[in-house]
Amino acid sequence: MGLSLRNQQQLLSKIATGNGHGEDSPYFDGWKAYENDPYHPIDNLQGVIQMGLAENQLSFGLVEKWILNNPKASICTAEGVNQFRDIALFQDYHGLPEFRNAVAKFMGRVRGNRVTFDPDRIVMSGGATGAHETIAFCLADPGDAFLVPVPYYPGFDRDLRWRTGTQLIPVACESSNDFKVTIEALNAAYEKAQEDNIRVKGLLITNPSNPLGTVLDRETLTSIVSFINEKSIHLVCDEIYAATVFSQPDFISIAEVIEDDIECNRDLIHIVYSLSKDMGFPGFRVGIVYSYNDAVVNCARKMSSFGLVSSQTQHLIASMLSDDEFVNEFISESAKSLEKRHNYFTSELEKVGISCLKSNAGLFLWMDLHKLLKEQTTEAEMTLWRVIINEVKLNVSPGSSFHCPEPGWFRVCIANMDDKTMKAALTRIRIFVNKELVVPTKKRCWQNNLSLRLSSTRLDDFMMSPHSPMQSPLVRAT
Amino acid sequence: MRLLSRKATCNSHGQDSSYFLGWQEYEKNPFDEITNPKGIIQMGLAENQLSFDLLESWLTKNPDAAGFKSEGESIFRQLALFQDYHGFPAFKNAFVEFMSEIRGNKVSFDPSHLVLTAGATSANETLMFCLAEPGEAFLLPTPYYPGFDRDLKWRTGVEIVPIQCTSSNAFQITEAALLDAYQEAQNRNLRVKGVLVTNPSNPLGTTMTRNELNLLVSFIEAKGIHLISDEIYSGTVFSSPDFVSVMEILKARNYENTDVWNRVHLVNSLSKDLGLPGFRVGAIYSNDDMVVSAATKMSSFGLVSSQTQYLLSAMLSDKKFTKKYIFENQKRLRQRHRMLVSGLEKAGIKCLNSNAGLFCWVDMRHLLKSNTFEAEMELWKNIVYDVKLNISPGSSCHCTEPGWFRVCFANMSEETLELAMQRLKAFVTEYSSTVLGQNMSSSHQSIKNSRRRSITKWVFRLSFDDGRDREPDQR
Numbered sequence: 032m033g034l035s036l037r038n039q040q041q042l043l044s045k046i047a048t049g050n051g052h053g054e055d056s057p058y059f060d061g062w063k064a065y066e067n068d069p070y071h072p073i074d075n076l077q078g079v080i081q082m083g084l085a086e087n088q089l090s091f092g093l094v095e096k097w098i099l100n101n102p103k104a105s106i107c108t109a110e111g112v113n114q115f116r117d118i119a120l121f122q123d124y125h126g127l128p129e130f131r132n133a134v135a136k137f138m139g140r141v142r143g144n145r146v147t148f149d150p151d152r153i154v155m156s157g158g159a160t161g162a163h164e165t166i167a168f169c170l171a172d173p174g175d176a177f178l179v180p181v182p183y184y185p186g187f188d189r190d191l192r193w194r195t196g197t198q199l200i201p202v203a204c205e206s207s208n209d210f211k212v213t214i215e216a217l218n219a220a221y222e223k224a225q226e227d228n229i230r231v232k233g234l235l236i237t238n239p240s241n242p243l244g245t246v247l248d249r250e251t252l253t254s255i256v257s258f259i260n261e262k263s264i265h266l267v268c269d270e271i272y273a274a275t276v277f278s279q280p281d282f283i284s285i286a287e288v289i290e291d292d293i294e295c296n297r298d299l300i301h302i303v304y305s306l307s308k309d310m311g312f313p314g315f316r317v318g319i320v321y322s323y324n325d326a327v328v329n330c331a332r333k334m335s336s337f338g339l340v341s342s343q344t345q346h347l348i349a350s351m352l353s354d355d356e357f358v359n360e361f362i363s364e365s366a367k368s369l370e371k372r373h374n375y376f377t378s379e380l381e382k383v384g385i386s387c388l389k390s391n392a393g394l395f396l397w398m399d400l401h402k403l404l405k406e407q408t409t410e411a412e413m414t415l416w417r418v419i420i421n422e423v424k425l426n427v428s429p430g431s432s433f434h435c436p437e438p439g440w441f442r443v444c445i446a447n448m449d450d451k452t453m454k455a456a457l458t459r460i461r462i463f464v465n466k467e468l469v470v471p472t473k474k475r476c477w478q479n480n481l482s483l484r485l486s487s488t489r490l491d492d493f494m495m496s497p498h499s500p501m502q503s504p505l506v507r508a509t
Numbered sequence: 510m511r512l513l514s515r516k517a518t519c520n521s522h523g524q525d526s527s528y529f530l531g532w533q534e535y536e537k538n539p540f541d542e543i544t545n546p547k548g549i550i551q552m553g554l555a556e557n558q559l560s561f562d563l564l565e566s567w568l569t570k571n572p573d574a575a576g577f578k579s580e581g582e583s584i585f586r587q588l589a590l591f592q593d594y595h596g597f598p599a600f601k602n603a604f605v606e607f608m609s610e611i612r613g614n615k616v617s618f619d620p621s622h623l624v625l626t627a628g629a630t631s632a633n634e635t636l637m638f639c640l641a642e643p644g645e646a647f648l649l650p651t652p653y654y655p656g657f658d659r660d661l662k663w664r665t666g667v668e669i670v671p672i673q674c675t676s677s678n679a680f681q682i683t684e685a686a687l688l689d690a691y692q693e694a695q696n697r698n699l700r701v702k703g704v705l706v707t708n709p710s711n712p713l714g715t716t717m718t719r720n721e722l723n724l725l726v727s728f729i730e731a732k733g734i735h736l737i738s739d740e741i742y743s744g745t746v747f748s749s750p751d752f753v754s755v756m757e758i759l760k761a762r763n764y765e766n767t768d769v770w771n772r773v774h775l776v777n778s779l780s781k782d783l784g785l786p787g788f789r790v791g792a793i794y795s796n797d798d799m800v801v802s803a804a805t806k807m808s809s810f811g812l813v814s815s816q817t818q819y820l821l822s823a824m825l826s827d828k829k830f831t832k833k834y835i836f837e838n839q840k841r842l843r844q845r846h847r848m849l850v851s852g853l854e855k856a857g858i859k860c861l862n863s864n865a866g867l868f869c870w871v872d873m874r875h876l877l878k879s880n881t882f883e884a885e886m887e888l889w890k891n892i893v894y895d896v897k898l899n900i901s902p903g904s905s906c907h908c909t910e911p912g913w914f915r916v917c918f919a920n921m922s923e924e925t926l927e928l929a930m931q932r933l934k935a936f937v938t939e940y941s942s943t944v945l946g947q948n949m950s951s952s953h954q955s956i957k958n959s960r961r962r963s964i965t966k967w968v969f970r971l972s973f974d975d976g977r978d979r980e981p982d983q984r
Contacts (some may be wrong), residue, residue, distance in 0.1 A: 040734070042640075042733075042772065043639055043640060043797075043799055043800065043803070044638060044639055044640060044641055044642050045642060046638055046639070046803070047638070047640070047799065047800065047803035047804075048799065048803070049637040052803070052806040052807075055804065078709070086590060088586070088590070091585065091586045093590070094585065094589070095583055095585050095586070098576075098577060098583070098585055099583075102576065102755055105575050105576055105577070105822055106575075107568045107574065107575025107576070108568075108572060108575045109568075109572060110570050110577050111575075112565050112568050112569055112575075115561070115564070115568060116558070116561045116565070116566055118787055119561070119564070119784065119785045119786075119787050119788060120556060120558065120784070120785075120786060121786075121787040122628075122780075122786040122787050122789070137864060157627055157631075157809075157810050157811035157812060158592075158809075158812065159808075160809050161810045161811055164810050166913055167519045168514060168516055168517070168664055169513060169514055169516070170512075170513060170514055170517070171514050172514050172515055172516075173643075175514075189806075189808075189809075192805070194638050194810075204556055263512075265512075298510075298512065307592075311589060311590070312589045313589070313590060313592040314589050314590055314591040314592050314814070314815030314816070315589060315814050315815060315816055316592070316627075316811075316812050316813075316814050316815075324513075326513055326517060326518075327517065328511065330513070330516075330517040330522075333522045333659075334522075334664070335628065336628075336630050336660075337630060337631045337660075337664075337810065337811055338627045338631060338810055338811035339627060339628070339789050340789075340814065340836075341787070341788045341789050341813065341814035341816065341817040342787030342789075343787070343788055343814065343816055343817050343820065344814040344816050344817065347816065458560075492736055
């Protein structure tokens with residue numbers, strides 16, 4: 032284009048030309064491999080099966096039935112069109128009152144009505160992605176840090192840091208105690224930050240956890256609340272997987288914990304939520320910031336101008352989530368389907384000697400493959416991962432992309448496929464493990480040099496090809 | 510330790526500005542034809558409410574698009590799952606074709622260079638994040654849309670340096686003004702990264718001349734900086750001169766694939782053209798691959814709902830519909846604009862000659878007690894609280910001259926607009942004779958005399974129009 036790359040880079044911001052977007056991480060390479068050769072139960076039985084996408088596809092039947100029976104929920108149908116104009120004009124960043132009411136009610140219902148949520152504290156955002164960035168903008172200045180227990184969702188690196196300039200400091204967790212968050216680890220991380228002259232503004236936890244699929248127990252939650260109060264730092268709880276809890280122990284929301292705790296400074300407590308996992312609606316971009324701090328609610332609300340939920344969608348969601356009968360049925364059926372899928376998968380894996388972290392929530396399993404590693408290193412994990420992508424043809428996510436300190440763990444998504452595909456995946460795993468036990472994975476030179484990275488230009492070309500299938504969207508992070 | 514960030518505790522969100530205070534007053538006492546006929550009429554909201562019937566009729570004829578169906582089959586699942594930040598291909602194709610149609614097909618756009626965002630609000634902020642570091646600056650011609658103070662500066666840390674435009678030449682951009690602004694930035698130690706213009710202009714309602722556009726292109730070429738053209742009102746041009754997009758100018762100058770080509774970016778939205786602000790459909794169009802790539806990733810923070818993308822892809826792909834809509838919408842805007850202009854004239858008020866937008870830039874300088882912004886604020890408060898019209902004072906748009914107001918005309922029924930004009934006329938009559946009449950005792954007698962004469966003229970004209978027997982003001 033006539034301009035040297037360096038000149039080009041000076042013309043654009045550092046944010047634009049750097050790699051803070053995080054897409055150079057191997058996490059995305061697996062997806063790109065999938066996009067090149069996506070599995071299809073009829074057209075492409077040999078393709079890569081997508082197991083890197085934490086989507087909830089198990090309960091669409093219920094939703095579709097509801098949509099069919101409630102044409103008024105869409106303002107664009109003949110039944111609903113008389114509301115079209117008002118909704119189409121509605122861009123108030125407070126959000127439609129019926130939307131906020133319905134979401135608040137839903138959030139309470141998902142927590143067994145043990146707590147209630149105030150609709151006036153419900154603030155919209157562009158998905159949980161937008162919610163996290165907004166929270167970081169509200170709570171921290173560039174250079175400030177958030178503590179995050181490892182392993183954690185890779186998207187946080189982008190959402191909390193990229194445009195905000197904040198940092199993430201890992202809090203160590205180990206498999207020896209099931210990756211539980213301990214006070215010792217929190218204190219150690221906090222003190223290290225002090226030594227490094229980094230100002231810690233808050234702690235970010237995901238409960239239920241991604242990628243672990245576990246819930247935090249009451250003791251841990253209470254000690255976390257004490258910790259943040261003592262340090263006078265914020266607590267951001269990402270409860271995006273709240274309704275994916277399918278068995279004991281019960282999910283305990285931070286809302287419940289502070290309800291009983293009079294000592295807690297509520298100005299420090301914030302919840303991030305979304306309908307992308309619980310309902311399976313990532314395309315609708317319904318993110319929520321819920322804060323107990325009035326100033327944060329006000330600020331986040333103003334910032335929501337940058338990522339409001341489409342009023343068309345607000346209206347649909349308001350109708351849907353106000354239907355108590357539907358909501359009750361959905362929550363219960365969804366949990367049952369997730370439990371069934373989870374139990375089947377884990378028992379089949381056990382048959383071939385693969386264990387997963389004991390979990391009761393989420394849309395994935397945290398699989399332990401350290402026995403298959405040539406050596407207990409990240410390099411060996413990456414080697415194994417490339418084998419899984421290229422030979423077993425499953426796109427799973429390596430633990431290192433989640434900043435897991437121990438090699439050999441993989442996140443495997445199981446709720447984003449039908450039964451047939453699930454069986455196909457299990458068959459491949461079975462074959463692979465049996466093969467591995469006979470001929471262990473050796474260092475394969477050609478694979479170590481295999482670069483799965485595609486240049487962004489080529490990727491863009493691919494995505495814009497007319498054959499880009501709608502059934503397999505490329506997603507940035509889940 | 511401060512509990513919240515600096516961004517959270519400062520007021521760069523801009524909502525303490527008078528622009529928003531007027532809205533707050535409106536919220537407390539909103540006009541309703543039936544339930545609150547004495548309430549405040551909203552004339553501060555640049556919405557296009559004139560063509561909903563066209564949209565509604567399309568919807569009733571196209572139930573599939575509305576009901577998550579394609580060829581009668583439910584595609585709810587696919588839509589609910591679709592979160593690809595590249596956007597729904599059919600939608601982007603339809604969108605760029607719509608953009609082209611609005612520009613008289615004089616330019617065409619490549620859908621792969623379009624980035625979808627949650628409204629133009631998000632598009633503008635995203636471009637700042639892509640093009641500038643905190644502390645760097647963009648030049649903006651005044652008067653400008655008050656929202657820019659928040660969208661361009663708040664979370665990005667970017668500065669705005671005004672390009673001063675004046676009524677002496679209908680607020681057009683001049684080379685001298687550009688150079689002055691650039692120098693001002695230098696004086697303030699701010700590195701200028703680009704110029705951002707709104708074309709057609711908000712709040713002026715005028716389309717940029719070829720001259721101005723050429724000036725801008727030459728300027729950014731010479732300085733090696735970016736040009737952002739916010740063309741959100743491109744579909745609201747209702748009379749000549751035709752709308753000329755900066756892309757057309759680049760083509761005319763054979764600038765395709767040059768450095769300058771890569772430094773020009775458009776912002777667009779369906780909030781004004783189609784009147785769908787609630788759906789949050791904005792877009793960035795850039796010729797620069799790196800900008801497209803970075804902006805696409807950033808759009809994760811504000812994607813357009815797939816439900817909305819699907820609906821609009823069906824609507825905008827219907828070429829018969831878009832052609833009819835564009836034509837009819839412009840016709841209605843033209844009629845409504847004429848209604849406002851003549852209503853204002855009856856009140857002795859002029860506005861800037863305009864051919865686009867959803868508002869007029871109204872000249873009320875003659876109604877000011879003094880040529881100051883304090884006087885403008887006082888007049889504005891009278892209009893909001895006494896006349897009960899929420900209009901936007903020029904100072905909120907950073908206008909350098911007091912006395913200008915932006916008055917919207919497309920967000921209400923004809924009857925309501927009529928009523929607003931009547932209220933205004935009544936106000937001006939009273940205001941001229943009482944408030945302005947009291948200013949006779951100042952030392953600037955000659956100025957006062959001429960003003961008195963003008964007031965008297967109006968009073969006579971009004972009283973003639975009213976058919977009422979009014980005593981003329983003092984001679």
